[in-house]
Amino acid sequence: MFADDEARVLRRWAADDRQVDDWVRRRAVGEPLEHIVGRVEFGGLDLYVGPGVFVPRRRSLLLAEVVVEQVVTDQITDRDSVVVEACCGVAPIGAVVRDRALRTPVMLADVEGRALAFARRNVPGADVYEGELLAALPPRVRGRVAVIAAVPPYVPDSQARLLPAEATDHEPRRALFGGSDGLDTVRLLLEQSLDYLVRGDDLVRGGVVALEMHRSQAATAQEVAASHGYRTRIVLGDDGQTVVLLASVV
Ligand SMILES: C[S@@+](CC[C@H](N)C(=O)[O-])C[C@H]1O[C@@H](n2cnc3c(N)ncnc32)[C@H](O)[C@@H]1O
Structure with missing residues (x-):
């Protein structure tokens, strides 16, 4: 800016x-x-948003748009199923889904209570859960989630020096870094989502995980998803850097 x-x-x-x-x-x-x-x-x-929490990035609009498209195409509101924003921070994806697809039930989850206080204000009426990844969600939603969307922490640990001081000095480390290749949280989310997504049958398409990451991470993430039996697709953003991995249960 x-x-x-x-x-x-x-x-x-x-x-x-x-x-x-x-x-x-x-x-x-x-x-x-x-x-x-x-x-x-x-x-x-x-x-x-406020001090001490991750500030949503403009690039994540790609994920928001992909998720809204899934919601609208699948008419999720008619299916008694929900959209989850995991690693939600202040919940930008949940807020856009709520804004564009009003009746869709939205659940938000994050480990940072401070961010969740903003998330509650940004998506009034959403169910909000504090805890580790999908373990934060109530057991009753197992097998009922249509879309699990996340901007996980995905910067490789070794690339800290490439980030601006505004990020490293003012945003939680846990919101930024994702291990040696940046994909630690992506791996966990792909594994855990299998328990929560709607299973496909003749009438209903199976649920989808939608994860933001960098283009250079997409091939590895696709391999991980395929090893769990997901069908995958990559959507590339206009910036040529940001991608969304869409992984559907078959
Ligand atoms: C890159 S930020 C994205 C936040 C928000 N989705 C956005 O785009 O503004 C990643 C978020 O993941 C959360 N997070 C990191 N590790 C987590 C874990 N193990 N369980 C739950 N949330 C986690 C952080 O607290 C942070 O809010």
């Missing part, structure tokens, strides 16, 4: 000129803009 755009965001949310001055001082020493103003624009929505 350019300085002019940042100034517009600061002015939009500040109560008065004194607050603008205070916020400019915080911004000048590197605090992320979104943590300062407490908002992030995502998919036409103004979401709540």
